[in-house]
Each structure stands twice: as C-alpha cells, then as structure tokens.
Amino acid sequence: MRTDCLVGAFAVLFGTAYTFQAFHLPRAMIGNPWAPLYFPLALGLLLVVIGVVVILQGLRHVAPPKAREKGSKRLIVFTVLICLGYTALFDHLGFIASTILFLGGLLFMINGARAWKINSVISVVFALGVWYVFEKIFYMNLP
Amino acid sequence: MELIQNLFLGFSIALTPLNILWMVGGAVLGTVLGMLPGLGPTTGIALLLPLTFTMRPETALITMCAVYYGAMFGGSRSSILLNVPGDGAAVASCFDGYPMAQQGRAEAALAISAIASFIGGLIATVAFVVVAIPVARFALRFGPPEYFMLMVFALSATAAISKEALFKGFISLLLGLMISTVGIDYQTGVLRFTFGMMELQTGIDFVVVIIGIYGLGEVFKNLENIASGGGLQPIQKKFSRIWISMDDWRRSIVPILRQTPVGFLVGVLPGAGATIAALMAYNNEKQLSKEPERFGKGAIEGLAAPEAANNACSVGALIPMMTLGVPGSGTTAVMLGALMILGLQPGPLLFQQHADVAWAVIASMFLGNVVCAIVNIPLAGLLVRVLAVPPRVLYPLIVALAFVGVYTINFSVVEFVLLVIFGLVGYAMKKYKVPTAPLILAVVVGSAMEQNFRMALMLSDGRFSVFFRNGICWVLFALAIFSIAWPFLSSWLKARKAAI
Amino acid sequence: MKRKSSSLLAFGLLAALFALVFAASALAADFPSRPFEFIAPGGAGGGWDTTIRMTAKVLGETGIIGQPMPVFNKPGGGGGVGLAYMQKKKGDPYSVIVYSPPLILINLTGQTNLSFKDVTPLAMLINDFGAFAVPKDSPYRTIEDVMEALKKDPKSVKTGGNSAFGSMDHIQFLVAAKAAGVKDIKNIPYISFQEGPMAALMGGHIDLLSTGMAETVGPLEAGEIRVLALTSSTRVDADVLREVPTLKESGIDATFINWRGLFGAPGMPEQEKAYMVEALKKMTETPEWNDVCAKNGWVKAFMPADEFAAFLEETNGTYKELLTEIGLFKAQ
Structure with a gap:
C-alpha cells in the first residue's frame, strides 16, 4: 500500500x-x-x-487503488497560519484582543463571511467569558 | 463490626448540611475543571486551598475529595462530545465515546460514562475500606525494577492492540517515547532535545500532546470535509433523556465489574496513574471481547471499561496518601500539603489520632460518588446540546478552547506551537491509519520507564538480574509477553475452532 | 459553623475596607501607584507559588501594600523561564518574583546563563531545612554511621531524593558528606525519583532519602522511618522533629538552608526597592504572617536586601565548589 x-x-x-x-x-x-x-x-x-x-x-501488499478522498487542504493550511499568528500576537496584544482576532478569523474563514454578525458575537463573548472565568473565578491571570 | 461502627461514625460526621453543601460545590467545580482541557483536579484543589484554611478539617477534606472525583467524572465529557480529552485519564474515553456521539448516541455515552464512573468509584471505595492497609504495604514493594516491568507491560499491551497494524503501532510507540525524551535527564542533569529553549527543559506536557493529537487532529480532518461544502448540519438536533437501554447495560456491566479492580490496583501504586489504568482497561476489554472489531467504532463496553477503571484508580490513589502519608500523584501531593496545613498528618496514625476525620472522609467518598453521579446526569443533559451547534461554528470554538486550555499548563506560547505541530501529527496519523493509543501511553510513561530502568541498574550496581528479582517482576514480564501473543493466539484458536 | 462563616464574611469586608483606605492613602505617595505583577516561576500549588500567594495575601489583608498584587505563573526550566521573563522588565519596580536555592543552582549547572545577579534581591522571608531519613530497619543508627560507610566505600549507600541530579536534594546531602570528610563524593549514587521518593525509602529500595523536613514528619511519627539529622543550625522546635539532632550536633560542621525570598527586576530603582524591603519587613512582623508560617511549617527568617545579597554571594561560592567537585559545574 x-x-x-x-x-x-x-x-x-x-x-x-x-x-x-x-x-x-x-x-x-x-x-x-x-x-x-x-x-x-x-x-x-x-x-x-x-x-x-x-x-x-x-x-x-499491492492493494487495489483506492478512490482518492475528496476534500482540500486549503482550510487546514489557513487554520495553521491563523494559529501561528495568534502565537505571535498573544503576548503583545494580550489575551482578550488576540483571542477575539483569532477566533473571529477562524470563524470568518470556516463559517463564512456572510454570518459575520454571529461570528463577531461569538468571538467577543468567548474571549470575555473565558477571561472573566479565569481571572475572577480561578485566580489565574492571563496577559 | 468495628468497621461498621466506624463507618456509621463517619457518615454521622459527614452528613451535616454544610458538608453536603461543600460536597456539591466541590463536585460541580471539579466537574467543570475536569471538562476544560488542561485544567484538572490539581488546579481545583490549589484554588480551594486558601478557602480550606478556615474550614474544619473534615469539611476541607470532603470538599477536596469532591473536587477530585468531580474532575474524574468531568474529564470524559469533552472526550465524548468533542474528542478533546480533558486529561490523560480521559484519553481512552475518546476511542469509543466520540464515535458514539457522532452516531447520535451521545446520551447513552454520557450516561454510561457517569454510571460506570459511579460503579467503579463505589466498588473501589468499598475496597478502600476493606483492604487499604495491606494493599498499601504491598504497593511499597514496587521499586524501580517493578515499575519498569509494569510500564513494559502497559506499553506492549497497547502496541499489540491493533494487530492488523502492529508495526505501525510500534512506530507510534517509538515516536511517543521520543517525545518523552525531551527535557532534563533527571539522573544526570543533562539537557536533551531542548534546542536551547528553556520552556522545553521540563519536557513536553502530555496534555499538549493529547489535545493536539485528538482535539486538533480531529478538527483538521473535518476541515477537509467543510472545505468541500459540508459541515452545515449539526450532528444531532433532537435530544432524549440521558440514559441507557437494557442492551447497553447488559454489554457494559461485566466490563465495568472486571476492570474496576484493575484501575484500583494501578491507582494504589504511587507513580503509575489513571492514564495507564484507563488504557489498560480498554486493552483488556478489547482483547477479551468476542467482537473486538466493534471497538473504536462506538462500542459502549469500550467506553464503560476505562471510565470505571479511571475512577477506581482515583480512589486507589488516595490509599498511599491516607494510610502511609505518601503522595502518589500531583493531586494527592497537593492534598497532602493541604492536610498538613490543617494540622493533620496523614499516615497510619491518622486513623488512630483523628479517627473521626479519617472515617468522615471515607464516608464522604461514598457520598461524593453519589453526589457526582447526581450532579453529572442533568449536567450532561445540558452539555449534550453542544452537538446542536453546526460544525462550522463548533470547530473554531474547539480550536480556541484547546489553545486556552493548553496555555494554562505552562503559561507560555511555546505550547501553542507544540499544539499545532501535534495537531498536524494527529491529522497525519488518522490519514495514514497509524494507531494513536501507543503514542499517548508512551508519552505518559516513557520518561518514567527510562528513568526506572536506569534507577534499577544504579541500585543493583549494573546487574541486569535486578529486573527479575522477585515474583512481581516475573508476573509482569509474563503478562507483557502474553499480551503481545494473545491477539495472535486468539485468532489462531478461533480459526481452529472454525476448522473443526 | 454558620457563625464562623459570617464572621469570615465580616472579616473579609473589613479587610476590603482596610485595603480601600490604604489604597487611597497610597495614592498620595507616587509608589506604588498601579497594580503589581507577582510572579511564581513554578506551577500552581508548588512551594514558590504558595510562598508568593501567601505573601501577597498577607500584604494585601494587612493593608501594608494597597495596590492589587495578582500572581502570575511562569513555570519552566526549573525557574529559568521566570528569570528570563524578569529580564524583559528591567528597571520596572512593579515586578516581583520568588526564588529559593535553585536560582543559584540552575545557573551553576548551565541550565541558564542568567544568575542571581540578574535580579534585585529584596528580602529573604522564610527558611526550610533538609532532612536525611532511613528506613525503620536500617542498619544505620546515626548520620555518622552513614558517613563512615561512605568513607569506606562511596558506592555502599544508595541515596535518593525528589529533585534532579545536581539539584537541591542532591546538593544538601553532598554538603553534609563533604563536611564529614567523605572523599569521593562524586561516586555516591544519587537516584532522582520524580514521584514517590518516600515510598521508595519505606519500601527499602534506597538506603537514605534526602528531602525536606516537612515531608518526613508523618512517616516519622508513625515509626515508618527514622530521621538521622536535619540540616538546620539549631534544633527545630516542632513536634517529632525536636528529637532529631542537627548535623552540627553529630559532629559534621555543615548546614543547608532552603531559603525562600523575593526579588525585583534587574536595575530596580533604589527608592522603590527601599519601599519594598520596608513593606516586607513590616509584613513579617504581623500576626497574620506568623499564622501563615505556623500553618505551613515555615521558619520565619527575614533578611533585608543587602544582607541577603551577601548571603547569596556566599552560598553561590559554596555550591560552585561542590558542583565543580562532582563535575557538574558549567562555567558561563
């Protein structure tokens, strides 16, 4: 194979x-x-x-040629790039700003730009929510 | 009789409204922390430490135990629903739990996970009461050579589990062991494969590896599908009650009952841990099963077994701490510290000097399991609704959650890069059908295996005979050989039966 | 219990009120005028983390410092990551980090090229001491017995500890062995257990365990192990440990202090440094601090900046000599 x-x-x-x-x-x-x-x-x-x-x-084992799986790697490559961008910005922009950008970027790319309202709301709520939980409940400080 | 009296005493102390309140609070906090990848019971207990200063000792201990169990219950929620294991103990719950959820059987998966955890925890607690002290004594006989053999056994059993891809399983195993060689070598102080990065000196945390390989790897795989237009429909829209059918129950009960002792015994050994317990339980069930091909495709018994074992393991892990004053894991070490702050010295004398506290805690283990089960079933009903989120929104959220979880391990962005790398590795492994379980277990035990090997040789002044110094070593060695041979043996036996 | 929690609430409110009042008065002076960044170079729940969180708690509750003092964890590299992080804060008086002997050791063994000179010592706060324990049925009755055996054959006693080779548990035993006149300290086997060294001792897998004194209390009380000596200079005044002789009493002229203290960023301005030293001094005199120390089993040991710096310089020399002798010293 x-x-x-x-x-x-x-x-x-x-x-x-x-x-x-x-x-x-x-x-x-x-x-x-x-x-x-x-x-x-x-x-x-x-x-x-x-x-x-x-x-x-x-x-x-000479296996019979399998049908090639469909699908493209485009989204994977872009996701990896966004993740690396997040890594680079995290310490500079701080948790909230960089996370909004990060999650927003992923959502726009995967969920599509047409759902921009939902995308923006989710990113902001997620970033603020996580920040609040960590900072106030777990006493763990994020940058 | 004295035992029952003591237990009654324990229940009478534990069952005050305030204690019950703290127990519920601890169970909820633990469950939530357990669900979040990267956070676990250690965080929860460290968090509660300042609060426990003002509590009565038994209340403090009861609360901490509740957090601990809660985390064990919670750890597998995210494994089942999102394929993101909350900690090492929950890795094995991904194997069949996630496929179940994908097939629309999330309710049954969540229910059996809580039920199996409950039964496993309960039986282990009974075992705690009955055999704690002799078992703890026995565990002390495990030194470096015995630990080495135990790890060899665990690894060979896991590598052998997929006999159709035996050699690819070995590749996976070796990669895992290689990951575990990163960091400082404890016996000589030499830095290995750190490439000048200080963040790597303490090694690569295995939570990063599991979240990368399972969580991110799964997302990457699904992104291919989304790129070609899929992923608009949620996995499940209608939800039923969190419960299981009679058929599920019949399939699960025997695995639960037979893997509970495995988890319990592994737990008692300081330095083995719940990941080993859960993976061993899974392996055992797959090998014992009449239809091993169902495993990994949503077999309910493949979820029930590790769930029972990891909870039994967490109860077992309290034994060395409570009876000998010897912590066996990070979490129990933090608990030990907390106890000392409260003016209690765990150890054999705890049961003499503070019998009331000791028995109250044991009683609270029974209660804690009940409370966790009660808390978890309605909670699961809420959580399962995450499957109603369309994958196009869900996957970005999983990625973000994975990053947040990983950050809390070391508070450094180096982990982010590692996470992406392991995500890609996980994706490639899925694509090329390389089994992942050997890699995970190897990462968990690799460093300890190498260190114990060398420690044993240092203790014996270089004589290899130390690895066969007693019966424990021989038994473990025989089990290791048997576990590799069994899949072949069983198919040979089947073939012979068929021929006759 | 109910009364207890309501009085706790009242106490909390009072503390908050205090904090507010003091915050207001602190605003008048120009330092501190914004929140601090307290750093634990290790993970949550560890010794460093506990020390700095307790310090922040007492400083805040007693109102000695009015600004918030959130604690951030920067684990990794045995403390080296935290040390590297402090370099980015050069001259910033708001960054405070906690350290103990590994600060010196990780530099000498080459884990990092930064050293204690790259942070500003503020004050030593507490001491802890090492203990040497043997299994209950060990043939060694005293620490001298151990040393005699080692003098005859350095390989005859298998020692073990929690930390890595060349780190604290290892070094504290070598300090003692060297002072006792053991020649080949390089050849004494030291086995690093990352998990459960006490279980290894009780199971008789090693002959001697070098560890912190707090860890030995439980098993000692239960008669599972015997503690042969402590590394403190005088006897420790706590329960069962009272019976344990010091190295000095056993005729070995050596001590090992596991100190913990606070440090500022490199190049911290003098005025702010003086303020912090004064604040810490005040804190160690409060009953709240006494209470925290008693609960955690810490020995109070305040030492202000300059004295502390001199102490570090001296300890650095001792460790360097030892590490050179066992071949672990790496010149930077």
Whole structure:
C-alpha cells in the first residue's frame, strides 16, 4: 500500500535525524558519560528498522487503488497560519484582543463571511467569558 | 463490626448540611475543571486551598475529595462530545465515546460514562475500606525494577492492540517515547532535545500532546470535509433523556465489574496513574471481547471499561496518601500539603489520632460518588446540546478552547506551537491509519520507564538480574509477553475452532 | 459553623475596607501607584507559588501594600523561564518574583546563563531545612554511621531524593558528606525519583532519602522511618522533629538552608526597592504572617536586601565548589 510506504519512509527519515541528534547530545559529566544517550539512540535506530519493515510490508501488499478522498487542504493550511499568528500576537496584544482576532478569523474563514454578525458575537463573548472565568473565578491571570 | 461502627461514625460526621453543601460545590467545580482541557483536579484543589484554611478539617477534606472525583467524572465529557480529552485519564474515553456521539448516541455515552464512573468509584471505595492497609504495604514493594516491568507491560499491551497494524503501532510507540525524551535527564542533569529553549527543559506536557493529537487532529480532518461544502448540519438536533437501554447495560456491566479492580490496583501504586489504568482497561476489554472489531467504532463496553477503571484508580490513589502519608500523584501531593496545613498528618496514625476525620472522609467518598453521579446526569443533559451547534461554528470554538486550555499548563506560547505541530501529527496519523493509543501511553510513561530502568541498574550496581528479582517482576514480564501473543493466539484458536 | 462563616464574611469586608483606605492613602505617595505583577516561576500549588500567594495575601489583608498584587505563573526550566521573563522588565519596580536555592543552582549547572545577579534581591522571608531519613530497619543508627560507610566505600549507600541530579536534594546531602570528610563524593549514587521518593525509602529500595523536613514528619511519627539529622543550625522546635539532632550536633560542621525570598527586576530603582524591603519587613512582623508560617511549617527568617545579597554571594561560592567537585559545574 502506498500509504504504508509513506509512513515507513517517514519513520526512516525521522529515525535517522533523531539518532543523529541523539548522538550529538551532551555527555553526562558523572558516571557513565553515555548514560543519557543509550535510550534515545536505541529508540532512533529501532525506528529506522521498523520503518524499513513497514516499507517492505507496504511494497508486498499491492492493494487495489483506492478512490482518492475528496476534500482540500486549503482550510487546514489557513487554520495553521491563523494559529501561528495568534502565537505571535498573544503576548503583545494580550489575551482578550488576540483571542477575539483569532477566533473571529477562524470563524470568518470556516463559517463564512456572510454570518459575520454571529461570528463577531461569538468571538467577543468567548474571549470575555473565558477571561472573566479565569481571572475572577480561578485566580489565574492571563496577559 | 468495628468497621461498621466506624463507618456509621463517619457518615454521622459527614452528613451535616454544610458538608453536603461543600460536597456539591466541590463536585460541580471539579466537574467543570475536569471538562476544560488542561485544567484538572490539581488546579481545583490549589484554588480551594486558601478557602480550606478556615474550614474544619473534615469539611476541607470532603470538599477536596469532591473536587477530585468531580474532575474524574468531568474529564470524559469533552472526550465524548468533542474528542478533546480533558486529561490523560480521559484519553481512552475518546476511542469509543466520540464515535458514539457522532452516531447520535451521545446520551447513552454520557450516561454510561457517569454510571460506570459511579460503579467503579463505589466498588473501589468499598475496597478502600476493606483492604487499604495491606494493599498499601504491598504497593511499597514496587521499586524501580517493578515499575519498569509494569510500564513494559502497559506499553506492549497497547502496541499489540491493533494487530492488523502492529508495526505501525510500534512506530507510534517509538515516536511517543521520543517525545518523552525531551527535557532534563533527571539522573544526570543533562539537557536533551531542548534546542536551547528553556520552556522545553521540563519536557513536553502530555496534555499538549493529547489535545493536539485528538482535539486538533480531529478538527483538521473535518476541515477537509467543510472545505468541500459540508459541515452545515449539526450532528444531532433532537435530544432524549440521558440514559441507557437494557442492551447497553447488559454489554457494559461485566466490563465495568472486571476492570474496576484493575484501575484500583494501578491507582494504589504511587507513580503509575489513571492514564495507564484507563488504557489498560480498554486493552483488556478489547482483547477479551468476542467482537473486538466493534471497538473504536462506538462500542459502549469500550467506553464503560476505562471510565470505571479511571475512577477506581482515583480512589486507589488516595490509599498511599491516607494510610502511609505518601503522595502518589500531583493531586494527592497537593492534598497532602493541604492536610498538613490543617494540622493533620496523614499516615497510619491518622486513623488512630483523628479517627473521626479519617472515617468522615471515607464516608464522604461514598457520598461524593453519589453526589457526582447526581450532579453529572442533568449536567450532561445540558452539555449534550453542544452537538446542536453546526460544525462550522463548533470547530473554531474547539480550536480556541484547546489553545486556552493548553496555555494554562505552562503559561507560555511555546505550547501553542507544540499544539499545532501535534495537531498536524494527529491529522497525519488518522490519514495514514497509524494507531494513536501507543503514542499517548508512551508519552505518559516513557520518561518514567527510562528513568526506572536506569534507577534499577544504579541500585543493583549494573546487574541486569535486578529486573527479575522477585515474583512481581516475573508476573509482569509474563503478562507483557502474553499480551503481545494473545491477539495472535486468539485468532489462531478461533480459526481452529472454525476448522473443526 | 454558620457563625464562623459570617464572621469570615465580616472579616473579609473589613479587610476590603482596610485595603480601600490604604489604597487611597497610597495614592498620595507616587509608589506604588498601579497594580503589581507577582510572579511564581513554578506551577500552581508548588512551594514558590504558595510562598508568593501567601505573601501577597498577607500584604494585601494587612493593608501594608494597597495596590492589587495578582500572581502570575511562569513555570519552566526549573525557574529559568521566570528569570528570563524578569529580564524583559528591567528597571520596572512593579515586578516581583520568588526564588529559593535553585536560582543559584540552575545557573551553576548551565541550565541558564542568567544568575542571581540578574535580579534585585529584596528580602529573604522564610527558611526550610533538609532532612536525611532511613528506613525503620536500617542498619544505620546515626548520620555518622552513614558517613563512615561512605568513607569506606562511596558506592555502599544508595541515596535518593525528589529533585534532579545536581539539584537541591542532591546538593544538601553532598554538603553534609563533604563536611564529614567523605572523599569521593562524586561516586555516591544519587537516584532522582520524580514521584514517590518516600515510598521508595519505606519500601527499602534506597538506603537514605534526602528531602525536606516537612515531608518526613508523618512517616516519622508513625515509626515508618527514622530521621538521622536535619540540616538546620539549631534544633527545630516542632513536634517529632525536636528529637532529631542537627548535623552540627553529630559532629559534621555543615548546614543547608532552603531559603525562600523575593526579588525585583534587574536595575530596580533604589527608592522603590527601599519601599519594598520596608513593606516586607513590616509584613513579617504581623500576626497574620506568623499564622501563615505556623500553618505551613515555615521558619520565619527575614533578611533585608543587602544582607541577603551577601548571603547569596556566599552560598553561590559554596555550591560552585561542590558542583565543580562532582563535575557538574558549567562555567558561563
């Protein structure tokens, strides 16, 4: 199956990168200098091996070609971008402003601009509500 | 007889109007905190600490226990309705709870979750009364080698659960263990995979991982559907009573009864925890089931088992704290601190010096379970209406809620980035049919597994024989082997039966 | 109970009224003229969090400071995240953070390149002390027995604690071992349990537990463990701990103080600093503070800014020497 090969290939690549990083970890300054490295190194190598096995398995099973799933990744990409934007603005704008923008942005994109009234109300109510609950009831302070 | 007398004493102290009021308040607060991803009983108890200073000791303890149970009841609400587990203990409730809700059986799912929690909690409380002290003594025999074996067992059972994707399950497991290697290495002080970021020094909090993989991953998957015009219709419009049918009950009762002791025993071990209990219970039921293929597609017994186990576990976790003065988890550690502030010293002497308080608390565990069940069923009737919100509005809200929840873990935006990454990982895992349960459990136990392995070797001056030093180790080892072999064995047996 | 809650309400109202009056009078002076930002560099419910929340509570309730003092949590990096955060507040007199020995340790072990010099010491508030405990059936009757065994073979006693290697529980035992004349302190096995070190001790999985004294009270009272020594300079005046000798009494010239104190942002202006030191001094003299300390088992130990800074400098030297000896010191 093609998907299995992809999963296997990812495992091989990630395992290699991880092993490489693990190899360059600082050594322990006391006792066996390699002590903190054994476990990560073993994990990395094992992942490579299992990745190869999964690729081989995938090649062996020639599955009938599946109908491609419909759907686009457009919304996912935009959601990720909005999330990262939120991360960047959060500490600067503070919780309320950035959350209104964040949730508003998501709603406009997913729910559509035509429902702008509902979208705006939900964003504002959510941001203020959460802020109130945390600040006044849980005594947790948000920026 | 003395036992019954003591219990009567306990009930007579616990059943004052004021105590009942606090119990209900605590149960509601706990349920709400448990529902919110990222917040949990520890937050609730820390929050109540200043209030408890002015209370009588038994009232304070009763309130804290109520928060604790409430959170256990509440944790699975968001798992079932939104696929966003409130904490580790509620992860297993996603597996069948969320599919049930998607199929329009949310009422039954919420009801069985409360019922199973109630039964699990109640039986465990009885067990608490009867066997607390010997069980706590037994738990002390668990040292690093035994914990290591326990974790090996838990992991192998989870990896083996999806035998059709055994190797992909191992990939998932290894990724989870890799995530757990991020942060400071406790035995040597070496920093691993922190890439110079101080926020990563204490490791990646597993709540971020579970909310990302389940909550955000599910939203991403559904966004594909919405992009092609779907998602206008709510999942459910009409709601019926929060209750279950006779058939549901027949399917669930045996799993509840047999997984409760599992949860209870795991709970008693300091440092194991409810996530292990719930996942173990789920695995056990899937392996014991005659129709394991129904699991993960909305099987009610797959929800009932972990729910019973995680509540039983939370009762069990109070044992080492109450009888030995040894906290077994973050929450019980905070409770222990609170007790000391109240001038009570938990430990064997608690039952001698403050018998009234101790028994009042035990009585309140019975009452707390009843109160939580009563509070939760109408609450569930309200919550279930979230499914009437069209997905196009619901999903943005889930994303925002996930971000808020994650922020309260470390109060840093580094978690936001991690959340998005794990969301994408979760989406990819769903897409490529890689099982997620092994990853989650590996994140939870990974660090402890490695540390216990090395701790055991340090204690034995490097001799590997320490891992087989006693019967406990051998039993756990045998269970680990058996759990990997069982799925194959059972299908072989079935095939043979069919052949005959 | 009913009476209690209504009197509580009255007390609350009174406190609020007080706070209002004092807020008004504080407005006359120009500091403090806006709310503070109190920071706990750890999570809710931990030692740092409790200390600063209690401080804020007493300061507010007694009206010593009229402005609100909300507490923010900045956990991570063993306190390093909080330290980095304070650097962004340079010269701001409204940011106050709480610390204890890890402030020094995380710098020396290279977890962060910031040190206690990158914050402004305001005052030490409380002390806690370390305790060394053994299982009830341990062959070691006194701390000297332990040290003798270690002198013969440093690997013979498996020690353990809650914190990571090179952190507090580990260091406090090494301080004692070094003072007792154990040569190879580097080779003493120290096992870090992140959960349940007390259970590991009671189960006999480790030989000696290095921990805080409060943690030992319950099991000690119950006869589950024996506490061989405390790291305080004089005996601690509390229940069962009264019976436990100090290291000094056992012929080991060492102490270890788990201090907790408050710090301002780097470059805090002198006038505001003086105001805060004075306010904290006043606070530690109130009955409310006594009450809080008694309930939490803290030993009151007020030490004003300059003295505190000198103390930190000295402790830094001691720790640095120790960490160099076990090879954990990382020069910045």
